[in-house]
Amino acid sequence: MIPWLTPECSFPPIEEALEEPNGLLAxxxxxxxxxxLSAYRQGIFPWFADDEPILWWSPNPRCVMRxxxxxxxKSLRKRIRREGFDVSFDNDFAAVIKACAEPRPGQPETWITEDIQQAYINxxxxxHAHSVEVREDGQLVGGLYGIAIGKLFFGESMFSRRTDASKIAYVFFAKQLQKWGYALIDCQVYNDHLASLGAEVIPRTEFKQYLDRYLDMPxxxxxxxxxxxxxxxxSQ
Incomplete structure (x- = not known):
């Protein structure tokens, strides 16, 4: 059983999250x-379908990217050089989150509901929330969005309408965060796409150490x- 939260309730400790399904907390x-913002500061994020209540998660292990x-x-380097994509920050957050919510092959439903979209637009x-846009000939073809707190970025979703467009968004973004001294990008849950870019999994206890150390950095x-x-x- 997991606790039911009213608007006045605090989150339980993340160590109380279920093992199956992995990370379900409240x-x-x-x-x-x-x-x-309280959730992200504690290593918690919302993830639920349209016909479900708001569900809060803190999985163990955690997928992250330094x-x-x-x-x-090499192929991605060549594509970036050859095709001249235009990459920007916060140029059209609403369009990015709407594109991330679009159905995908083999995934007709989305967890990025209208309520989720409005919450992150707020x-x-x-x-607090930021987007990366990738454009080709003026058209939005890829991007990502998430939450920045201190020197940590909590990634939420990405999309691609051209081959490698989401990877290009992610590469440019990670390189910029590296320059700014960010310690970690939270990727939440492992998948092969993120792993191909260099993501890894770490124990939740280690992830919590990053929260304790970097959340309050200016x-x-x-x-x-x-x-x-x-x-x-x-760059390498």
Whole structure:
């Protein structure tokens, strides 16, 4: 059994999350900015279908990416050099989260419901949620979004309408976060796509140590890319 949260309730300790399904911690409460930011600061995130209550998760192990560990394949380097994609921050957050919510092959339903979209748009307006856009000939073809707190970024979802467009968004993003001194990108749950870029899994106890160390570090940068394409493809 998991606790049912009212808007007044705090989250239980993440160590109380279930082993099966892995990481399920609580249900209920709301998607207010205060609730969401409190969740991320504790290593918790919402994930639920349209016909379910709000479900809160903290899986063990945790899938993460150290920005300096990003893997850029030779084929991806060539694609970035050859095709001249335009990459930006926070240019159209609403369009990115809407694209992430679109059905995918073999995945007709989405967890990025209308309520989720509005909740993260609210966080974006408050300066906590950020997007990366990849455009080709002016058209949005890929991107990602998530939450930044301190020197940690909590990734939520990505999309691609062209081959490798989401990978390009992620590579540019990780390289920029590395320059800004970010310690970790939270990828939540392992998948092969993230692993191909350099993601790994760590115990939840280790992930919690990152939270304790980096959440309250100040960030003085503006959310603008200041790396040239050559800086991306020439680095290791």
């Amino acid at each position: 249900a209920g409460a709301d998607l207010s900015p205060e609730r969401l 920005p300096e560990a990003i893997h850029l394949s 966080l974006h307006r408050l300066g 960030c003085t940068h503006s959310w603008q890319f200041d790396l040239a394409t050559d800086d991306i493809v020439s």
